[in-house]
Amino acid sequence: MNLRKKQVNTYDIAIIGAGINGCSLAHALHQQGQKVLVIEQNSIASGGSGAAGAFINPKISKAGELKELIEEAYVFSLEFYTKYFNEHTTTAPLLHISKYENDNAKVEYFKAHTPLQTSDIPSSLQSQLKPHALSFSSVYLKDNAIVEAKDICEDMLEGIDIVYEKVEKLKYIDGFYSLGNSRTKKVILCTGAYEAVLELDYISLRRIYGQRCEIKSSTQMQASLHHEVSVSVTKKNGCIAIGASHYLKKDEVPKNEEGAQELISLAQKSIELKDIEVLNVFTGMRAGSNDYLPLLGPLVDISKSLALDPRASKAEKEASLSYIKDVYMMNGVGGYGFVLAPYLASLLCAHLVHNKALPEFLEPKRFYYRQAKKRGQK
Ligand SMILES: Cc1cc2nc3c(=O)[nH]c(=O)nc-3n(C[C@H](O)[C@H](O)[C@H](O)COP(=O)(O)OP(=O)(O)OC[C@H]3O[C@@H](n4cnc5c(N)ncnc54)[C@H](O)[C@@H]3O)c2cc1C
Structure with missing residues (x-):
């Protein structure tokens, strides 16, 4: 014994x-x-973290408690990831384009009041955009990042x-x-x-399901683009992340292949991505408070x-x-x-x-x- x-x-x-x-x-x-x-x-x-893009961006909206919190966190996290996990962090500007006409005012307000560094869209990026993307208000933020979630x-x-x-x-x-x-x-x-x-x-806690896909493309993305969906810059690992879709119920989430095609066609409304190879599709859920x-x-x-x-x-x-x-x-x-x-x-x-x-x-x-x-x- x-x-x-x-x-x-x-x-x-x-x-x-x-x-x-x-x-x-x-x-x-x-x-x-x-x-x-x-x-x-x-x-x-x-869990949700493995599915995330994961874009490090501020909340483009009018003033409010959540916007201020996210902005403070964004400044902190951008420095944190670059300093401690640089290998898995790709820094690049972000072009945020409003998704609906109703959101144009929010974007204009943000642009007029933000302390963050903004500039005009570089002509090389502007020429890649489709007319649909150019018809909404937008803001070009100089400092942004995307990180490799799992790594x-x-x-x-x-x-x-x-x-x-x-x-x-x-x-x-x-x-x-x-x-x-x-x-x-x-x-x-x-x-x-x-x-x-x-x-x-x-x-x-409210659950929201979403998908993100990773692709290879011969198109070189110079900046991340948030419009119909979020399309990343061409990252350090040579891939482009596209995400995220949102579903309230698990049974609404499409199969991987279908989900990837949906994300890609939303991305293509804003920018032409050539010679696409889908590498992976991730599904996860995130939790939001009331x-x-x-x-x-x-x-x-x-x-x-x-x-x-x-x-x-x-x-x-x-x-x-x-x-x-x-x-x-x-x-x-x-x-x-x-x-x-x-x-x-x-x-x-x-x-x-x-x-x-x-x-x-x-x-x-x-x-x-x-x-x-x-x-x-x-
Ligand atoms: C498709 C998609 C795209 C997204 N894109 C972005 C983005 O671009 N930028 C961004 O900032 N955020 C993004 N998010 C949101 C982000 O992913 C979530 O906010 C984040 O992952 C939440 O992290 P978490 O640690 O709270 O939860 P999770 O990552 O879900 O982690 C919870 C963990 O707890 C474990 N667990 C639960 N219960 C138990 C238990 N009883 N015992 C032991 N282990 C347990 C689970 O297995 C899980 O691993 C995205 C989310 C999705 C779904």
Whole structure:
């Protein structure tokens, strides 16, 4: 009989999910000397992240909380990817053309107010565009990038322990969360659009499915182009990415070959791509919150928190909150996961390691307040 106890590995922080959110956070925490474990049910970037373009661009719209957040993250992430993962990053300008006539005003507003560097469309690019593309408002941004999604996620986890298994639920025993052969003080849920590990009925995430294809073409793309779909610059690896389509239901997603043809014909409305060879098609789902802002921070335990009186002051509401012990969420990044993740990871890392406050408008508790208000009014 073997009486030796199984060795239990102890971690400061376990991250569930190895998409761009989980990988960016693991990377940031590891850099700060934290002992990190990543737990992934499938393989690295096998979820929405593996399907992503992944374009690093600002949100071309009028002013607003989400636009400002994405712009701050875009500036941060552009520098981050170029500095740390340059091999998998292609920098190039971006020509954004509005998709509908109704959006022309938004693009013009953005162009007039943005602090980002813009210029006229170079004549060599202009001459490649089809009349359809030239009939809408556009903005030419000098600094933009596209990254190789899977390669970046894999490189971010270098030197970090990873276990491949599905986490079914969280068990808290003697001050630690027990996860297989490991235990950890803190847990971060980076599970994207997948089934929640915890029942959090005050948070609902919308799932959107999408496809991206990678092609080779004899046409040399000098810049990325966002119009009917997003078409990348010819990347460092010689490929062009085209994406993304959007579907609300899984059964609406076309088969790979059909999906690629759909994406290519949308791209061809704006620019001629010659001698196309389709290399790969990726399908994935992304998760968006109900107010489109990410979810970043500790999770409220709704059953333990007091029912809130809708007339209670902010301080009273805050005082009545009870959190699920040391469990956090980083999710709801919608179609901007690769833009937002490195920036959000830096904020959450500073909170976890240096106790810095998180931006309140990103904390999941905002949805708890809304739910409690609804319940209080019933
Ligand atoms: C087609 C397409 C194109 C896109 N293009 C862009 C783009 O150009 N630019 C951009 O910024 N964003 C883009 N996005 C959005 C971006 O991909 C997402 O915002 C991002 O991938 C979300 O990352 P995530 O880490 O939250 O989720 P995911 O990448 O889905 O990762 C979640 C991970 O958690 C794992 N997991 C879930 N539950 C468990 C469990 N119980 N136990 C263990 N593991 C678990 C999953 O297996 C998965 O690997 C695109 C998305 C799609 C679908």
